[in-house]
Amino acid sequence: MDQIDTLDIKARREAAQIFRNFLNGKITNDDFENQMPTTHDRAIDAIWDTAWLFYDDFKTHHLKGRYAMPSDQKRACIRWILFLHSSLEYKWPDLYLPGWDPSLRIKKSFWQRIFSLDALPTDKAKAFLCSGHYAVWPFISVIDYKSALSNPTLLSGRSRPLP
Template identity: 30%
Template structure:
């Protein structure tokens, strides 16, 4: 399911955050109001909405959350400015959000395995001097490598390079004929 309106609002907020027009706290406030039904980006996966939502919303919110330090209020300018590589990823995300393409990538849990540990897991981790955690982390890295091989990962969130190339010719911002 493609939710065009929320995609456009998310793209707008991402643009504002990435160029330093708004602070990270302003971004989170806007996301709470417009996108995530009151959930912070790093917690949205817990909501019931995330299970039935446009599938691209959750992974893009996870990408956004990794862009800033959420322990302080700041804009992504000066020493907090995004790297050129991060800006490329954000630009692809924004471009994707302005398409009507279905998100085709499989779900992937980007959270550290420690967040899914039970009390027993923590005890086992302590007794094995962290071996339990290292084993789960290694399994997650192997799964991540397999995830990247699913398709053209260099063009994520687009599933195929051809889709990305096609939509580059129909950019919604710098063309004479903007898309709807």
């Protein structure tokens, strides 16, 4: 049974800024982990959960130099920030590391062996992927994604009032 999202606009804005600071190398991975907003908003949990894949949690570092994020991953993270600035519900089913393509996790990969992660059962991966258009995760649909792109809050010179 899927959880119902508890939309927390204030926590999402805070999370978006923290995530931006992390991506831009302004804060360390430790700061990022420690600053996660306390909330029941599933989108924040899903994004923080997946962001763990992008840094070394054994060393304190910024996402610069050898720890710099590849541009394709950074583009995906920018989409996640766009979602955090939306007022859309997070409609995906619960899944560990949801931003790591489930179709790539059916067979145990090198990274899964390194991190002692089990392969994802095929039926669970399929159910997750059938829930929406995965290419625009954490958005559930291309329509929602395009709507958020056409109505940005960060570049428009306006922001929505906090509740």
